[in-house]
Amino acid sequence: MSASQSAVRSRAEAVKVSRTFDWLILFTLFFVVLGGYHIHYMLTGGDWDFWTDWKDRRLWVTVAPIVSITFPAAVQACLWWRYRLPFGAVVCVLGLLLGEWINRYLNFWGWTYFPVNFCFPSNLVPGAILLDVVLLMSNSFVATAVVGGLTYGLIFYPGNWPIIAPLHVPVEYNGMMMTIADLQGYHYVRTGTPEYIRMVEKGTLRTFGKDVAPVSAFFSGFVSILIYFLWHFFGKWFASTKFVESV
Amino acid sequence: MKIIKDKVAKLSFVALLITITAAMFYTPTASAHGEKSKAAFMRMRTIHWFDLNWSKEEVAVNDTMTISGKFFVFSGWPETVDKPEISFLNIGIPGPVFIRAGSWIGGQLVPRSVSLELGETYEFKVLLKARRPGDWHVHTMLNVKGGGPIIGPGKWVTVTGSMSDFRNPVTTLTGETVDLESYNLSNVYFWHAFWYGLGLLWVVYWARKPMFVPRSIAVEAGKADTLISPVDKKVAMAFGAGVIAIVAISMGQSNEQYPVTTPLQAGLLRGIKSIEMPATSIAVKVEDATYRVPGRAMQMTLTITNNGDSPIRLGEFNTAGVRFLDSAVAQDETGYPDDLLAEEGLTVSDNSALAPGQTRTVQVTASDAAWEVYRLADLIYDPDSRFAGLLFFYDAAGNRQLITIDAPLIPTFI
Numbered sequence: 001m002s003a004s005q006s007a008v009r010s011r012a013e014a015v016k017v018s019r020t021f022d023w024l025i026l027f028t029l030f031f032v033v034l035g036g037y038h039i040h041y042m043l044t045g046g047d048w049d050f051w052t053d054w055k056d057r058r059l060w061v062t063v064a065p066i067v068s069i070t071f072p073a074a075v076q077a078c079l080w081w082r083y084r085l086p087f088g089a090v091v092c093v094l095g096l097l098l099g100e101w102i103n104r105y106l107n108f109w110g111w112t113y114f115p116v117n118f119c120f121p122s123n124l125v126p127g128a129i130l131l132d133v134v135l136l137m138s139n140s141f142v143a144t145a146v147v148g149g150l151t152y153g154l155i156f157y158p159g160n161w162p163i164i165a166p167l168h169v170p171v172e173y174n175g176m177m178m179t180i181a182d183l184q185g186y187h188y189v190r191t192g193t194p195e196y197i198r199m200v201e202k203g204t205l206r207t208f209g210k211d212v213a214p215v216s217a218f219f220s221g222f223v224s225i226l227i228y229f230l231w232h233f234f235g236k237w238f239a240s241t242k243f244v245e246s247v
Numbered sequence: 248m249k250i251i252k253d254k255v256a257k258l259s260f261v262a263l264l265i266t267i268t269a270a271m272f273y274t275p276t277a278s279a280h281g282e283k284s285k286a287a288f289m290r291m292r293t294i295h296w297f298d299l300n301w302s303k304e305e306v307a308v309n310d311t312m313t314i315s316g317k318f319f320v321f322s323g324w325p326e327t328v329d330k331p332e333i334s335f336l337n338i339g340i341p342g343p344v345f346i347r348a349g350s351w352i353g354g355q356l357v358p359r360s361v362s363l364e365l366g367e368t369y370e371f372k373v374l375l376k377a378r379r380p381g382d383w384h385v386h387t388m389l390n391v392k393g394g395g396p397i398i399g400p401g402k403w404v405t406v407t408g409s410m411s412d413f414r415n416p417v418t419t420l421t422g423e424t425v426d427l428e429s430y431n432l433s434n435v436y437f438w439h440a441f442w443y444g445l446g447l448l449w450v451v452y453w454a455r456k457p458m459f460v461p462r463s464i465a466v467e468a469g470k471a472d473t474l475i476s477p478v479d480k481k482v483a484m485a486f487g488a489g490v491i492a493i494v495a496i497s498m499g500q501s502n503e504q505y506p507v508t509t510p511l512q513a514g515l516l517r518g519i520k521s522i523e524m525p526a527t528s529i530a531v532k533v534e535d536a537t538y539r540v541p542g543r544a545m546q547m548t549l550t551i552t553n554n555g556d557s558p559i560r561l562g563e564f565n566t567a568g569v570r571f572l573d574s575a576v577a578q579d580e581t582g583y584p585d586d587l588l589a590e591e592g593l594t595v596s597d598n599s600a601l602a603p604g605q606t607r608t609v610q611v612t613a614s615d616a617a618w619e620v621y622r623l624a625d626l627i628y629d630p631d632s633r634f635a636g637l638l639f640f641y642d643a644a645g646n647r648q649l650i651t652i653d654a655p656l657i658p659t660f661i
């Protein structure tokens with residue numbers, strides 16, 4: 001094929017090439033983000049996301065949104081200000097979830113035989129959609145950080161509750177009360193994860209009694225705002241290094 | 248354009264590779280075969296496992312077996328390892344090939360971490376239910392916070408049958424019996440698929456229209472605001488409102504369906520009962536101890552005083568789970584793992600019965616390939632080259648007395 005044949009010669013051809021380009025970029029973006037975001041999330045959220053007996057109403061609720069708002073903020077910064085595309089957060093989260101599901105299904109279940117109902121990932125989609133919607137409606141990264149970030153933290157627990165509620169049903173086991181999730185953690189032996197490293201139900205929110213989940217969610221939302229700002233600037237910086245053009 | 252397209256395609260391929268690597272990156276620790284790599288002093292001077300019994304060597308899927316025995320929390324616990332104030336009775340198996348149906352220390356169920364005390368002996372039992380067929384090395388194991396896993400002896404157990412027959416029924420406090428193997432699974436899949444689908448829908452809505460190149464040109468030309476139409480805004484509003492409504496409704500529904508839920512249970516279990524060990528009437532002094540590298544034998548000079556009222560003989564030396572026996576005095580009837588059992592491994596220069604009130608100095612040799620196989624001999628390269636172990640003395644009636652020893656060890660290379 002000669003060079004001249006690949007040049008754009010008509011408008012229809014230009015549109016076609018542009019569309020091919022669209023899909024290639026989206027595909028690349030999806031998988032690059034998937035790889036980076038997945039590793040980042042495993043290193044920071046790790047066990048909280050791996051196991052149902054870590055999904056508590058204090059620390060999981062606090063940690064998961066804070067460490068997962070990172071890539072969405074950065075990718076939004078790039079996609080919105082360069083292309084006015086409002087799907088940065090959702091693309092990130094869909095990438096992450098795909099990677100997580102592959103990992104959980106192939107490694108946790110397929111290779112090590114942990115039941116999937118014990119090691120499924122957390123649901124981050126509701127927060128991501130809202131984050132994108134807020135960005136589109138406000139066209140302001142400050143508003144997205146403040147309103148979107150807070151919402152992202154607040155929606156996390158209710159968004160996951162329908163999935164984990166059945167696992168919080170209590171069981172009496174050999175004279176001790178525990179939840180089904182606790183029992184999963186006890187039954188399905190993890191030699192590398194002794195019980196004492198489990199960081200659940202710890203913290204200084206005792207005075208709030210039963211209503212600790214909303215308080216944790218608010219706290220998480222506030223920190224998510226700060227993390228959003230931080231990663232927004234990472235994203236801006238990354239987008240302005242002519243990364244896309246250099247391709 | 249072609250070159251650029253090729254470049255993007257190449258980059259996509261690289262990205263795909265990165266992704267696959269990243270996804271394959273993590274598997275939860277499944278193997279417990281670190282027993283030999285753990286420093287010898289850790290195995291000799293922390294937890295001494297004894298009287299171990301694996302109730303079965305072959306077990307069918309859904310059947311249970313127990314591992315029971317005692318462990319002595321060594322009084323001369325090494326300085327470099329955190330004390331077992333927060334520890335967890337684990338089991339060393341390659342992933343959930345068995346489920347841990349129960350575990351007890353001193354009769355107390357220990358699904359959570361416990362506080363143990365130095366110098367105490369505890370009785371333990373772990374109940375395992377076979378889940379996945381295969382030959383598995385089943386180890387006793389205690390995790391100590393700040394000390395890591397302390398792996399005890401392991402024995403090969405064969406699980407027969409098929410994993411698809413495995414059931415794990417549990418009855419909740421609300422009176423429902425569920426199978427933990429599959430409980431809630433369809434609910435997990437449903438909600439994840441639902442939300443993933445909704446997310447995709449959002450992306451597809453925008454991806455239908457031209458994305459990167461034309462939009463970038465428009466933004467650069469200062470026409471960014473024309474890229475979002477009033478219809479787009481309405482769709483976005485609908486998505487936003489829909490998400491909030493779905494979360495609220497589904498949350499309300501699950502609260503209705505599961506009115507009784509409790510927080511995860513956690514916290515340290517204290518007050519674990521140790522067993523009263525009978526007072527010993529034997530005094531043992533280690534005069535010296537050497538390890539002869541070429542002979543794979545440890546030799547110690549012991550001065551033994553019998554302060555009791557019946558004659559006694561030395562039957563066993565146990566260190567790091569390796570048992571050296573004098574077969575004339577003690578035999579193993581529990582089916583202890585072969586590689587950890589030296590049935591004739593203990594030689595005593597004079598092992599005739601030591602009468603009450605008498606004192607005798609003897610040469611004791613513990614020799615077996617296990618010194619090398621289990622890398623116990625590496626002890627001589629440790630910064631604090633001490634060894635420790637348990638001596639078992641027997642009287643004619645079969646009564647047993649346990650004495651702990653702890654002394655420096657000098658290697659000899661000739």
Ligand SMILES: [Cu+2]
Binds near residue numbers: 279384385401
């Ligand atoms: Cu092993």
